[in-house]
Amino acid sequence: MITTDPIGDWTWEATSDDPSVQPSRAVEVAAAVWNVLARVGIATPVAEVSVTVRSVGDMRDIRFEETGLPLEEEPLAPHTALSRAASQVDSLQGDFVVAVRMCCPGVWSVPGARHRAEQLFTIQADVWKRSLVAVTLETYSDAWLTMDTRGREQIATYGENAPRLALALKEVSELFGCAPTPGDENRYATPTETGFEDIRIAGPAYIDAWGTFEIPARSRRLRSSLPASEDEYSETTENPVYYFTVQDDTGQILGYVWAAQADNAAGFEPRTAAGERAFAAGRACVMQLREAHRLGLPALDALSWLAQQPIQGGIGHIPEREPRSSPSLDSLEELSGSW
Template sequence: MITTDPVGDWTWEAASDGRGVQPSRAFEVAAAVWNVLARVGIATPVAEVGVTVRSVGDMRDVLFEETGLPLESEPFDPRTALSRAASQVDSLQGDFVVAVRMRCPGMWTVPGARHRAEQLFTIQADVWKRSLTAVTLETYSDVWLTMDTRDREQIATYDENAPRLALALKEISELLGCAPTPGDENRYATPTETGFADIRIEGPAYVDAWGTFEVPARSRRLRSSLPPSEDEYAETTELPVHYFTVQDEAQVLGYVWAAPAENAAGFEPRTAAGERAFEAGRAWLLQLREAHRLGLPAMDALNWLAQQPTSSGTGRLLEKTPRSCPSLDSLEEISGRW
């Protein structure tokens, strides 16, 4: 399953040799860690980079900020946006903290297939006052675990993916000259220096952690930027649902659904598609609100959506008629697995 909160994380801290480091080292270290992930086959282009520089004296004081910078094949060629940002950071005066954060698409495998997530990892590299360099790696998938985050054993998937994560952690430690500090046990798993503890030994911390925590978190994220409205269908149902697949070019963004027996309707973002799934979902939810305002029952609203023109970036409905799913939980499972 793919999550919006990390399944686990690891942090490395490397002090300078006393001569100090350039602030742009944060850029170089983050790119080097990405290269390790790419070399072992779990990161793919193109990473998206954000940079923030804050004053040590007042962390609310932002001295420099850029977002959406691509990690190009030659990231420190003087002509790249990342190189220009690094040069600007190096020119700053005073005591400050540089934070470089990369959102990394990546690939994982199951027997006979490969899958991509638009945020399989994030890398954050910080340089504090030109001395301490700290790197944190976070992962947003459970394919490194012996049991998935819905409490199902997945040894074949673990065997295909966990060794590559272990190799990446080892190579990052060699790169930085220190061992990682694994993150704390969380709702999903317990990180270790080589990956994750075997969840089969003591059992999961929560029953169906993905369904318990991830599904509500996705809903909050999906709706957080929408204005309040009374024109809403019920958001949940225990009954069977009908749905359309929403696709943009070759990528599935999610599923717009309705449960006629309970007049419920909504959108399930395909988590692996990243922020594009949430952007599309907000647009479909606004259309559902319009259908509710028109007084349409949920199933009629679904068919009404099929007749409406689509806007750029929102995706199109793949099917001509709605498909059926035995429950909303089953549809949520589909939206989170691949």
């Protein structure tokens, strides 16, 4: 399953008394960690990078900020987006905190198939006053666990993926010359220096952590930037549902717009692995469902009506002529998060 909050994280820290350390060291370190992930086969191009510089004395004082920068093949070669950003960072005078964050696509395996997530990892690299370099690696997949986040054993999946994560953590540790500090135990798992504890030994903290926490978190993220409205269908149902896939121009599924078969419920389930585009498509679909509600359409009629409309903003399209069926909303939610 793919989550919107991290499954686990690891942090490395290194100090230096060398005054020649440049603030752009944060960019170099983040790129080096990404190269490790790519080399062991769990990160794929192209990462998206943000660079922020804040005053040490007032973290609200942002001296430089760039977002959406691509991680190019040679990220600090002349004339690349990151090299230009690094030069601007190094030209600043004073004591700063330089933060570099990379959203990293990556791949994981299940027996017989490989899947890609647009945010499998994030890399956060910080340089404090040219003396402290810290890197945190976060992962958003349960492919490294002996049990998935719904409480089911997945030994074959674990066997295909956990060794690659362990190798990546080992190589990043060699890069820094120290072992990582694993993050705290969380609702999903307990990180260790080499990956995660075997959940089967103590049992999971929650039988269905993904359903308990991820589904509400996705809903909040989906709706956080939408205006409040009374024109809403119910977001929940205990009945079977019909649904259409929402796809981009390449055929990648961004999510599923659905309506209940027997009550006035409808909504959108983002395919988490598709990243932010899934939520953008979902917001557009929710706004159109609100329009259908204003028109007085029952939920099933709204689903058919929406399938005949272009999705607002050109964010995806519905290719099917007839909806598919799912025995429950829970089953559709699981489909949206499983690959």
